[in-house]
Amino acid sequence: MTPADSTGAEPDLARYIRPHDMVVWGQASAEPRTLTGLLLAQRARIGRLRCFVGIPAESALTLETSDGLDIHSYCGSGTNAALHAAGRLDVVPVHYSALPRLLTDGPLRADVVLVQVSPPDGTGRHSLGLADDYFSAALDTARVVIAEINDQVPFTPGARTLGTGDWTAAIRTSRTPGRLPAGRVTxxxxxxxxxxxxxxxxxxxxxxxxxxxxxxxxxxxxxxxxxxxxxxxxxxxxxxxxxxxxxxxxxxxxxxxxxxxxxxxxxxxxxxxxxxxxxxxxxxxxxxxxxxxxxxxxxxxxxxxxxxxxxxxxxxxxxxxxxxxxxxxxxxxxxxxxxxxxxxxxxxxxxxxxxxxxxxxxxxxxxxxxxxxxxxxxxxxxxxxxxxxxxxxxxxxxxxxxxxxxxxxxxxxxxxxxxxxx
Missing domain, CATH: 3.40.1080.20 (Acetyl-CoA hydrolase/transferase C-terminal domain)
Incomplete structure (x- = not known):
């Protein structure tokens, strides 16, 4: 899987994602925005999907791109507030420490994980770079893992690493991760x-x-x-x-x-x-x-x-x-x-x-x-x-x-x- 095939067409995510799948991705700066953009562009063709999202930062998911999705989150931060007000997002009121279990076992278990990773190190391993966080637990239980290898993602010590055998498919990108600047201080x-x-x-x-x-x-x-x-x-x-x-x-x-x-x-x-x-x-x-x-x-x-x-x-x-x-x-x-x-x-x-x-x-x-x-x-x-x-x-x-x-x-x-x- 590459960003585009020889005819210039977008990668077809329907090859991997099924209708009614629960799709999970990293939050804030860790969102793989090329992959989430593709998912949202192809959502009508794939069929109705469920998604679990966190804090947005320049997210591809907006009110305009959210129809046809059943969206869940633990928070109403940022643009999530507008999604919730429009009836597009359901909030799960849960302690943060419970989120990994939520996504690996139970009604919100992840079927598909979209993950943003760094370029590989000398051993061929890719760092999660900007977030290990709650979603990474689902990497071990999801049916499908699709990676976005972004050469602007840092290789961060301690973060979990993945190799090519740990994902189903991958694309390569070069783009600034989503930014979440400090709020205005009065x-x-x-x-x-x-x-x-x-x-x-x-x-x-x-x-x-x-x-x-x-x-x-x-x-x-x-x-x-x-x-x-x-x-x-x-x-x-x-x-x-x-x-x-x-x-x-x-x-x-x-x-x-x-x-x-x-x-x-x-x-x-x-x-x-x-x-x-x-x-x-x-x-x-x-x-x-x-x-x-x-x-x-x-x-x-x-x-x-x-x-x-x-x-x-x-x-x-x-x-x-x-x-x-x-x-x-x-x-x-x-x-x-x-x-x-x-x-x-x-x-x-x-x-x-x-x-x-x-x-x-x-x-x-x-x-x-x-x-x-x-x-x-x-x-x-x-x-x-x-x-x-x-x-x-x-x-x-x-x-x-x-x-x-x-x-x-x-x-x-x-x-x-x-x-x-x-």
Whole structure:
């Protein structure tokens, strides 16, 4: 299989993919966009398909190319939100650590995996390059694996490697991987980031999610020493901290001297810096989100964002205004790990308001993504509410103190209706 046969025709994916197959591919920068573009262009000829997708980054899958597909995802990020709002995408509310099992056993088991890999090394092995992550488990169980060998994908240490015997067919391409640049950082976001950064000490091991706030937190840590990284994702800002010597991993409990992640997602400088970089290692979700590994990490600071948090510490990270825009994701996995880590910090951070509305609320407008039974430290630009080990009444008091002052009177009135045994 090549990008085009001798007549200039596109490769015929119908040779490998059957109607009603579940097709899975890497998310964000790891999406094999030539293959997904071909799949979507040929979807009418192949027949109705099921797909499981993750975070989009310049994805070939859009509202215009999604008809005729039954699409599933764990998240509503980016363009997934529009797909969900249009009734084209079903969200599976699941912890990130459960995703590998979901795709290898059960109703969402992958029949076909489309995978983007690097050029081969001297032994003929190709690196997964930009993501080992959750989808790679399905490489062992899928009926068909089709590879896109992209000469702009880095050969990343630690990432699983594949040889020609590991796929059914392959194409060769040369294109910049999908980019996921940092979001716009407002002064409010920066103020929250400074509060979070003030909690993080030299030598801490960092976990962070995707978005403007986690990147802003990283941007405030330039004066720290010997930070480590064990995270689901590695982005441009984190790579800059590695190159500047702020992140050395010298005090990590495991993988000392190495930044561990499941996914690289950002822009070209990140992709170039990761190539054969001994200070970076990719691992599958089974390792990055392993509860025992996280609990043993030195001072694991888990920094996760939220859409809203109620006065008792329940977190909604999934929906806003009735639209699915987030995910359950790996927050609970990492918050639990940080809570068990010696000196760990299970942090949920968010600006106190959005569009004039309080994000500290008396009652959640969406689902409970993280229950209040999890030990949490909630941070806004107005302060830090450490809820670990507190009663309901004490939690309410601390949450009121970090709400926007303009909204506190209304929240205080609503709090009177919350019984101490709520």
């Amino acid at each position: 002064e409010q976001t920066r103020a929250v980031a400074r509060r979070v950064a003030g909690l993080i000490q030299d030598g801490a091991t960092l976990q962070f999610g995707i978005g403007a706030l986690p990147e802003a937190v990283l941007g405030e840590l330039g004066d720290r020493r010997d930070l480590g990284i064990h995270s689901g994702i590695l982005n441009d800002t984190a790579m800059r901290l590695i190159e500047e010597g702020t992140v050395t991993g010298a005090r990590k409990s495991a993988d000392r001297g190495i930044a561990v992640a499941g996914l690289l997602s950002g822009t070209e400088p990140l992709f170039r810096a990761a190539h054969r970089n001994p200070r970076v290692r990719l691992h599958a979700t089974a390792y990055t989100h392993d509860p025992e590994v996280l609990a043993a990490s030195h001072q694991l600071a888990a920094v996760n964002s939220a859409i809203e948090v109620d006065l008792t510490g329940q977190v909604n990270a999934e929906t806003a205004g009735g639209r699915y825009v987030g995910a359950v994701g790996g927050a609970v996995d990492f918050l639990r790990g940080a809570a068990r880590s010696p000196g760990g910090l299970p942090i949920v951070a968010l600006p106190s308001t959005a569009r004039g509305r309080s994000r500290i609320v008396a009652r959640l407008d969406g689902p409970v993504s993280t229950p209040r039974s999890e030990p949490l430290i909630v941070v806004t630009e107005h302060g830090v509410a450490d809820l670990r080990g507190l009663s309901v009444a004490a939690r309410v008091e601390r949450m009121l103190a970090i709400a926007d002052p303009a909204h506190r009177p209304g929240l205080e009135a609503a709090a009177e209706a919350i019984p101490a045994a709520a």
